[in-house]
Amino acid sequence: MRKHLRHTQSPEPSHGIDLAPMLDFVINLLIFFIITAVFVKESGLVVNRPTGIAQAEQDVESIQIQILEDGEIWVDNRAVDVRAVRANVERLSAVNPESGVLIIAAELAPTDTLVDVVDQVHLGGIYNITFSTQE
């Protein structure tokens, strides 16, 4: 009993390093990083914006899709449903495979419709999309 008591109360200071403060510190650091780690993974659609000369060149080649203020979609001078955009884009890109898509949206057009159209164009196989707005 006495031997055991003596042992626990006076550990030898010369043997090894005391790990306890280091462990405290490391675990604190770990907790800090766990708390501050934000696992935000955003998915998105990439669209271009017209810039000067590029726009003038593209206007000739590209398939134009207009989005009106109320969300109405016009492709090739016809009002179409969102679900018909894909078929129209596929048809027009078959005629001219090099062409990109120019989306001309009204200032007040809802973003929901815009994203739907971009999505449909992507499904139609075209990823070169330029997004322009019109008053």
Add this chain to the structure above:
Amino acid sequence: MPAMMHSQESEEHGIDLAPMLDFTINLLIFFIITTSFIKEAGVTIFKPEAVTAEHRESGNLLVAIRENGDIWMDRRPVELRELRPMIERLHIERPDDTVVILADRQSNAGMVAKVMDEVRAGGIQEVSIAADPNGG
């Protein structure tokens, strides 16, 4: 032989901390590496849905556009004209950062275009519009 007896005793006493320490430090390193410094927008946005939305690894500057046209960045509302200097400053700090615009479903396409132009004027060319890939 009192010294030897003592050393055997001390091995039996207490827990061996080394494996735990190894594990803890590995966990720490993992969290340090995976922590990306994301500037959150600070508002809840109902994102539009798109099947073809691509996952962006480095999209870490989030600019939110609410349905009423308010712009939020870095957990506070900002004016459209404030956006460009903010983007410029962040672009200088970390040139690899890209911007994701969190536009509400009800927001206007015109506002999205204006924000995109300001971000590009601020020097970041990689801009995408956030969409939820789960929907259809």
